[in-house]
Amino acid sequence: MHTSVVLFTADLRLHDHPPLRAALDRTSTVVPLFVRDRAVDAAGFAVPNRLAFLADCLRDLDAGLRERGGRLVVRSGDLVEEVCRVAAEADAGEVHMASDVSAHAHRREDRLRTALEAVGRRLVVHDTVTTVRAPGSVTPGGRDHFAVFTPYFRRWSEQRTRPVLDAPRRVPVPEGIGSEEPPDRRELSGLSPGLARGGEREGRARLAAWLRGGSGDGKGAVDVGDGKGAGVVGDGKGAGVVGDVGEYEDRHDDLAGDATSRLSPHLHFGTLSPVEVVREAGGLGGPGAEAFVRQLAWRDFHRQVLAARPAAAHEDYRTRHDRWRTEKAACEEVQAWREGRTGYPVVDAAMRQLRHEGWMHNRGRLLTASFLAKTLYVDWRVGARHFLDLLVDGDLANNQMNWQWVAGTGTDSRPNRVLNPVVQGRRFDPEGAYVRRWVPELAEVPGAGVHEPWKLRGAAREAARGYAERVVDLAEGLERFRRARS
Secondary structure: OOEEEEEEOOOOOOOOOHHHHHHHHHOOEEEEEEEEEHHHHHOOOOOHHHHHHHHHHHHHHHHHHHHOOOOOEEEEEOHHHHHHHHHHHHOOOEEEEEOOOOHHHHHHHHHHHHHHHHOOOEEEEEOOOOOOOOOOOOOOOOOOOOOOHHHHHHHHHHOOOOOOOOOOOOOOOOOOOOOOOOOOHHHOOOOOOOOOOOOHHHHHHHHHHHHHOOOOOOOOOEEOOOOOOOOEOOOOOOOOOOOOHHHHHHHOOOOOOOOOOEEHHHHHHOOOOHHHHHHHHHHHOOHHHHHHHHHHHHHHHHHHHHHHOHHHHOOOOOOOOOOOEOOOOOHHHHHHHHHOOOOOHHHHHHHHHHHHHOOOOHHHHHHHHHHHHHHOOEOHHHHHHHHHHHOOOOOHHHHHHHHHHHHOOOOOOOOOOOOOHHHHHHHHOOOOHHHHHHOHHHOOOOHHHHHOHHHOOHHHHHHOOOOOOOOOOHHHHHHHHHHHHO
16 A cells, blocks of 8 residues: 545644544555535535635645645545545545544545445544544543533543644655645635634644734734634734733633634634644643633533534524524514624624624624524524624534523523623623724714613713614513523
């Protein structure tokens, strides 16, 4: 066996890449392959923001391979058919790839293994490529997964993290394997204006700046997320890392400060290894680094839930027998929520940030999700779909399980909690700077009064002219939710 195929999926990097390392150790040449899977398009996951970030990642991966004497092979079509075709062209005995947790990924892996074995080839699937711990490796006695984060995190922390693998110095690729040109984001339309750039080089620069407490290089930034609806992407126009990992515990909920790592898109596309991030951050020590590592454990937690319960991507993990309002029944309120004109400034600011950057601050995600699912009592799937339509870090496990956590149908131990946007705004944006940044209608309203514009009088009221009226009274929304849940 002289050649192997390395199938890249959500692991678009050269550093700490177990499938690539294993293939290079076993064979003299490898074919680095990425397939633009038409099943992803058919499922509605190929949205502009993620396609643009993906294009950056693929071009950067190709450049990194060329520096090492290789190149990236890009194909389009049915993933199983294309992988088998490339394996035949290269006369490859093995195909190496990373494991994944979704139902689609499981079906794809099964189909690919069957197709390869039918022609005498072997599929080798590697764990801990896109997670720190493999789903199913951290389990309670007698069950297939943890349903509560705290005991999961305790067990997760006790396990040893595997060593980080160096990037290969050379990647020999056989001649004669045809390839498409890697995609270019300039060919796409409908992108968020402030969308950050992708690629392993960008991700590693972001990580280094975050860990050393630097301001970055002004090329856009990113956040790991707080496990309950987080992740950050930056504006791509000079928004560097504001804080550093040492401040993370104290400042990760600071809406105006934006003191988060903004690494979530790079973790989603695998331009950064979560194993390497945990080892680097964990090695620093201190409350900030410990809080940051905890969020990567949340990421693994959601994956082990979805791996054990794939239907949770579209069904309640724990039903509360809700009689959700449908998108059709609440069409005007849903549209106001999407457009950031609910009349609740911190909610509207967060939704406008999402549209502009393809990212939203972690605290904003909690607030906007609670407002839709609890205050408006609209099916959480409506909100989850909208987030997936825009988020560059739109990860199925994190997105769906975070929405379920907020909606009270997931793993939250307090399923009926409702976040008050006025109270939350005053707490996490006390001077109103975040609101004024994203809601220009309120730019002239001073101080914390910006969170309750309906109470303004005189000149302040005049300054807020043009801002939306409230779509619902908070007390009415709370009463509707309580009636429904009871």
